[in-house]
Amino acid sequence: MPVPGVSFSLIMPCRHESETVMRSTLDHLCGQNHPDIEVIISVGHDDPHTVAVARMLASERPELVRVSVDKGAVKNKPRQLNTALAMCRKDVVGIFDAESIAAPDLLLHVDTCFVARNADVVQGAVQLVNYRDSWYALRNCLEYFMWFRSRLHAYAGQGFIPLGGNTVFVRREVLSSINGWDGNCLAEDCDLGVRLSVLNRRIVIAYAPHLVTKEETPDSIRALVKQRTRWSLGFMQVIAKRDWRALPTLRQRCVAWWTLMQQHFMAFAGLCIPLSILTAIFGKFPIPITLLTFVPLVPAVAAVAFDVCMLREFGRDHGYRIRFYDHLRLVLGTPFYQVLLAYSALRALVKFRQSDFAWEKTMHAGSHLGYLAARP
Structure with a gap:
């Protein structure tokens, strides 16, 4: 086992999730070949079923897994992440959605990126995989493939990176210095990327097919429309905040x-x-x-x-x-x-x-x- 350069706190935000989905994700996170990790399952206090499942799963691995319960009146992903961030103890904070299937060697490679590239942020790749489930699933999967394999690298070359909300890793002191995620923004990942780009933090894009985090497409057209509405609304919030206007160059x-x-x-x-x-x-x-x-x-x-x-x-x-x-x-x-x-x-x-x-x-x-x- 190689000597780790950094340690990882992995936050797994969950809301209204089934035990099957959560258990599969947690198994893959706890099965990482990296020797120094912790997993924090982030839930909301108004979701008793998911809270119960999270605590049951954590009790099976008490040395690795803890549960963060967000008790705020307004519920969304960035607020749950901020609550969980206060519990993180390791060098780097990583985000994995409730249905994320991480490759066993992912954190070893991310560790190498932090050390060899002196990175503040490493953005890994996410790939939707159930391309045969519906006519729109195929297009959705291809969209993710092109974003993480190609477009993010182009953004990195421009010095402006709208981060993804999953398989993204940020040094804990960097996150703490900017007070974590914007709790009012529905595209908290993009907003985080904008603010870190403004601060000229070193963001590294890491892509390898065998290391992608596998996820699923929305299970209906209605769900797809709701997801894309949320993303679009979040981007509109980000541009309205005008943080991007502080980027150092006109380009x-x-x-x-x-x-x-x-x-x-x-x-x-x-x-x-x-x-x-x-x-x-x-x-x-x-x-x-x-x-x-x-x-x-x-x-x-x-x-x-x-x-x-x-x-x-x-x-x-x-x-x-x-x-x-x-x-x-x-x-x-x-x-x-x-x-x-x-x-x-x-x-x-x-x-x-x-x-x-x-x-x-x-x-x-x-x-x-x-x-x-x-x-x-």
Whole structure:
């Protein structure tokens, strides 16, 4: 066993979770090959079932696992994280969602990143894996694959990184120095990344296919819309806070503005979609103008072609056999998936204007557990 460079406090926020999902996640966290860890299950006092399950699971591993109970009146993930942060005793704080399946060697590699790169933050990769469960699950899985395998690295090169809310590791003294997470922000992960980027903290992106944390897609279209509404609403909160305006360079501020404004652009697209359909059906325009309206199809078709290539890479990286039917589902499902995202962003914009920041939590069914056998 190598000598550890840092120790880890792993926070596992849970709310309205089943014992099966929580136990599987905890087993993989406690089964890490790193020798110096602790796990803190974070729950809310108004969720007695999950509190009881958490305490039962902690009693089975009292030397490794403790339970943090958030008693605040307002319930959301960042408030639970802040309550748990006060209980953390190790060098680095890591976050794993209730359904996260961590690779056994993950913390050993993250430890190496902290020591060798002198990092303040290490962002690991998350991968949704139940791509065959529904038409939208395939697109959702590919979206995660492209974000963690490619886009986050591009952000790192720009010096602005909107962190993910899972498999992210931050030095405890760094978190404490900025008072943890913003308890009012629904995108507390993105907000944390913005504030740490402003402070010029060293953030390292770590991706390896065999070390990704495996999770599941939302189990229904309704759940997907609620999840994306929450994310969009959180991004709108982050841009409204204006912390990003303190980034040191104009280029970083432009990248931040463009990234955080994507949800507003998506909401605008949600307004344009029905108008475009009505115009196509009832509008009568000269042929040159009609042909001009098809110009946006060129980059759209190119993007879909790129997605098809990335789907093959997704299967190769994670040991899944991608069939022709999967490619067909990806292409045919793309416009419908974009409509769902546009509707979610539009819904978020309405909530933002109404100051409705209630937490719509994503429920976990454990659909990803049947996909764990595949290996790259």
